[in-house]
Amino acid sequence: MATETDEVPLNAIRVFVTIAREGSVTRAASALRMTQSSVSRYLAVLQEYLGSDLMQRRGRRSELTEFGRLFANTVAEPLDTVCFTAKRMRRRNRRDTNRIVVRTSLSTFAYAFLIPNLQAFSNEMGGVVVDVISSLSQPTSSDDYDILITRDLSVIEPADDWEIYNEQLVCVGSPNHVDGKSLPVVRTVPILNITSRPDIMPTWLRAMNLTPKDIKSGARYDHNYLALPAVMTGKCLLVAPEIIVSDLVRGGALNVIPRSRTPSGMQYRAYAVDRGDNPEMSRAFCRWLVRLCKKTALADGIRLS
CATH class of the missing domain: 3.40.190.290 (D-Maltodextrin-Binding Protein; domain 2)
Structure with missing residues (x-):
């Protein structure tokens, strides 16, 4: 089980936000150019860290849990800001x-x-x-x-x-x-x-x-x-x-x-x-x-x- 001293799994958060935006693990894997199994592993890592399910099955489909929806809505915008700032700073230093x-x-x-x-x-x-x-x-x-x-x-x-x-x-x-x-x-x-x-x-x-x-x-x-x-x-x-x-x-x-x-x-x-x-x-x-x-x-x- 995760403890309060565990390092925050930032890559797993980025993958989960993509899952939430794309609506499925399959489409997220395509958007991230990763395998579905890799995306699923990141999802499992984040769920273990948070101690709560982020996705649930509805028949043949998977959808966000209420907790998953709340978490995605909370972290998506700050994550976009971090990515945008990093890319902008990298461009400034390009020759x-x-x-x-x-x-x-x-x-x-x-x-x-x-x-x-x-x-x-x-x-x-x-x-x-x-x-x-x-x-x-x-x-x-x-x-x-x-x-x-x-x-x-x-x-x-x-x-x-x-x-x-x-x-x-x-x-x-x-x-x-x-x-x-x-x-x-x-x-x-x-x-x-x-x-x-x-x-x-x-x-x-x-x-x-x-x-x-x-x-x-x-x-x-x-x-x-x-x-x-x-x-x-x-x-x-x-x-x-x-x-x-x-x-x-x-x-x-x-x-x-x-x-x-x-x-x-x-x-x-x-x-x-x-x-x-x-x-x-x-x-x-x-x-x-x-x-x-x-x-x-x-x-x-x-x-x-």
């Missing part, structure tokens, strides 16, 4: 200040548009290094990044933000299959489905005064960046954000079907968090990205008009 970390939930936007243009920003800013990470999870104040680019996530900490792009949708295909064709081509050539963006097709169809019965449905892909090679080489079409196909259209790899352009209602935003390593560089990056997106959107508008 590599000529680097920023960009996190984005827009993987295809990063692949097709952002990353190909990063060298221009680096050259403009004297060789700054831009690290890019992709994640669909909601960011927290303890995550290591300077800038978030997203259309669907929110920032819960102080940050400056910019509207970088109001998403436009277009229908594209390889020149061999759509050159000289008009919108009725969608009735005979399959349109690829993107499962990570189930909103795109209904939005586009409504704008085109079409129904799902009016088109020929094609293969399914998780993300647009997986579908791009297919539409460039196969007999199929793709309805996608215009900004991610712009370079391919300008280079002649894809053609935009006339009169297929419509706004999606989605807005891309960039957030520069206050706790970043180099806040001035982060803000400069966001301003540069706004200019780049506006320039691209203007060029696309002129090309399609």
Whole structure:
């Protein structure tokens, strides 16, 4: 049994707070990148130290006990403060200040548009290094990044933000299959489905005064960046954000079907968090990205008009 002189198991507390937030040992293990057995051992250590159960079984599910809920609510905020302060102090002492970390939930936007243009920003800013990470999870104040680019996530900490792009949708295909064709081509050539963006097709169809019965449905892909090679080489079409196909259209790899352009209602935003390593560089990056997106959107508008 634990005694009053026992050392407080801080790692076990951190693991338990993650269990409480994630709602299960399994999800906590995934979030912490640990095995479920390791998470369970930390939970057992903390329960032994506190002398009380923190979790209880409810049928096939586990949930917090009343004591566990009280303990999690009491320690979660102070633990976040400790983690946040430690990371901030560590960053202050890092020597590599000529680097920023960009996190984005827009993987295809990063692949097709952002990353190909990063060298221009680096050259403009004297060789700054831009690290890019992709994640669909909601960011927290303890995550290591300077800038978030997203259309669907929110920032819960102080940050400056910019509207970088109001998403436009277009229908594209390889020149061999759509050159000289008009919108009725969608009735005979399959349109690829993107499962990570189930909103795109209904939005586009409504704008085109079409129904799902009016088109020929094609293969399914998780993300647009997986579908791009297919539409460039196969007999199929793709309805996608215009900004991610712009370079391919300008280079002649894809053609935009006339009169297929419509706004999606989605807005891309960039957030520069206050706790970043180099806040001035982060803000400069966001301003540069706004200019780049506006320039691209203007060029696309002129090309399609």
